Amino acid sequence: MAKVKLTDLVLRDAHQSLFATRMVTDDMLPIAAKLDKVGYYALEAWGGATFDSAIRFLNEDPWDRLKKLHAALPNTPIMMLLRGQNLLGYRHYADDVVAKFVETAAKDGVGIFRIFDALNDPRNFKAATEAAKKTGKHVQAAISYATTPFHTIDKYVELAKQFADMGVDSLCIKDMAGLLKPFDAYDLVKAIKKAVDLPLEIHSHSTTGMSVSTLEKAAEAGADILDTVISSLSMGTSHSPTETMVEIFKGTEYDTGLDINLLLEIASYFREVRKHYKKFESSFLGADTRILVSQVPGGMLSNLESQLKEQGASDKIDDVLKEIAVVQKDFGYPPLVTPTSQIVGTQAVFNVLFGRYNKLTGESMDLLVGKYGKTPADKNSEVVKKALEALKMEKEITHRPADDIPNEYGKLEEETKKLLGTDTVSTEDVLTYAMFPKVAPDFFKNRSKGPVKFTAEDAAPAATPAAAAPA
Template sequence: MRKIRFVDTTLRDGNQSLWDATGLTTGMILSVAADMDRAGFKAIDFISSIHMGVSVRYHKENPFEKIRLAAKAIPNTPLSFGTTGRRFIGFVRSPDSIVELVLKTVAANGIRRVWLIDAAHDIDVISKNARMAKQAGIEEFVVALSYSISPVHTDAYYAQKAREIVACREVDTVYLKDQGGLLTPERVRELVPVIREAIGEKPLEIHTHCSAGLGPQVYLEAIRQGIDILHTAMPPLADGTSQPSIFQIVEEMKGLECETDVAMDVLKGISERLYAIAEKEGRKPGMPAAYDAAYYEHQVPGGMVSTLKRQLGEAGMEHRLPEVIEEIKRVRKELGYPIMVTPLSQFVGTQAAMNIISGKRYKIVPDGIIQYVLGYFGESPAAIDPEVLDKVHSLEKTKKMMKEAFPQPSIEEIRKASGMGPEVSDEEFLLRYSLKQNEVEAMLAAGPINPEYAC
């Protein structure tokens, strides 16, 4: 029988997709850590720069200490860190020296696996990050092929990108990342063989969301097409806009003559513990989603919808969400069909919301859109609408940015400019560089992380 392996996404993507990344504190994670380590996962999707920012802002916890504590409690299963390779915590592009220091620092604290998602699939960015990760001591470097639907995101596009990615010898694994839950069983049947042929002997994983209601069916078809490493979550942090439940997948894959070494009895105990946490904290569990064809039009990742609601609510316009969703489709087309994944999905969503709130399209253009148009986040998949291009290029801020190359200062230069000398640790330096000073001060004032959680 074929052996299926699992990467668990409960703590990172499940938490982000269903509980806006704020749901789990370090103490909660440590309460299930020992069991997660003996469950038999290939790896645990543990943290990303977004979660590191949440740790500081919402929980007053040092995210590097969080990694240390988890790595100590989970010594046998690789913990993973996710990055776009161009920024840290915020949505502003960071110099390469910052990205390199982040990789060194997370590796020093116990991260063994890094996954990178670059919306442009820029091979120069991918290769640079892969080299830096390996130099930092990362064991497995994983690159996402981010799925999207547009006139330019064809089989030929993904085959070419896959070939470029695996040509980088530091890349260990490729995974088909369906952040919008857009894959269908039929599309998997077409696309997976194309990617498999392009990557040769490199391992291929798959990651989807249940947003449109087809996640479990997508995974079963992926198994039929030869993928044997799946990204799943445990209830209550599975289903909904999260990943498929490992319990459902393991049960249904029996009909495909597949088995797994994952200890299901251990997982049941973890799931019960997480349900108890959800009940105590007033968090809603993920529920199986009905098929929703709208996702194939707007392609907004599930976790973004709550952010859009909040933005509109602050302007007293939450009832205009359907208009914003329609505007997102229009803005994305005008910007050359960027893949709706961090940070580009946030840029497109924010621009659409501003267009609706202001009542005039592109009256306000956020910095992220300017940077995207100027190529800070790679080339647009298709040509940007000339009228939109003219509007952005006419802005004074754009003209100023066009005159200056993106700065690439060293860590020493950044420290000197910010007044942070060698007495400031790399961890504190990175947090102060990326966050507001009062947020870091509040975290430091809170003291060491409390590893206990009573439920």
């Protein structure tokens, strides 16, 4: 009854977190039959940074990957991670593009849409959720987890209720940085399960070393689904090991019922595959516990350090860390995830170097006037005033940001036709162009050469791998 289900993230978040999202489809397909036999709740295998990485680094068509995986996984739903109105790109899209994207993803193989937004603004979930519901597929709203004075359990419960009212099929607590502590997870899950009658999934990165305990306590509190990764791609900045959770729960009321021997075969396969990507791995020692105090994700910390170094102000790092707390409060307590982590971090650096809010970045202004959506808490009105003045705006945007974006699919289709020099283009190509208009042209040109291939011989460590942040 209280049996726990597992979603394995090995085909998406694991390699995004461990080796810069570089895993190619050819390293996925040979193990697909076994993965499909496990009986996972789902396999997260698409979205996040995989789309970008496929066309930018792998010369691989992400839509092609989706179709192939779907064919190879007849019994297991494919989950994708979708950044609300941003889809997989880095700006807000018009609703017609959102609808087309979701519809096409559903047709090509996505079974579960996990939708999130850096500000947890339900309005940024709206178009994607409605489009996904229309396809008949499963829609999951993922709540970005942050630990700020604003983010009480009550606030999360309130959010959960709002998403439930939008008609989503399940909820997820998305803890990108390993901030969710076991006893807090217990209380949070208890409260949400009590308030909302929806399956609840827990996504908690292992960065700080507590994820296994967090998942265990979440299960005790009634979490329905846990996100794990097969052991050989687990831990570090990735996730709790699948087999470990299976063995922890074996014989208890949370027993997953999964076949440990089958899982060990899969672990063994990926132990070899991982060797192909050694040069993209960053060195990660033990656990990184700094974030538990600073609340600043590891990737953000390195960015800040190099920003300060460029300015010859390396000694100011402690001031900046303290200033981040101030900026996060003034900006309405956004969770520190992409893109808000960069916005808050850079503004904190500016505040320390040039005096508090003497210089606002363009992104800070946009966030302050509502262009990213509604921040969780109220913002500092003095700082908002500065942003409005700088942008020559009368007042904040209080409507859904995407309401200001006119439909654009037709225009994007025309541009794609021009780019490809053809009269007809596939919806997939239009959407690829829409996501990454600067990268798509080269990709379209080279696509026919086929994907790159990594082998164990590529294992020499590179200078600085362009690691994508865990998400």
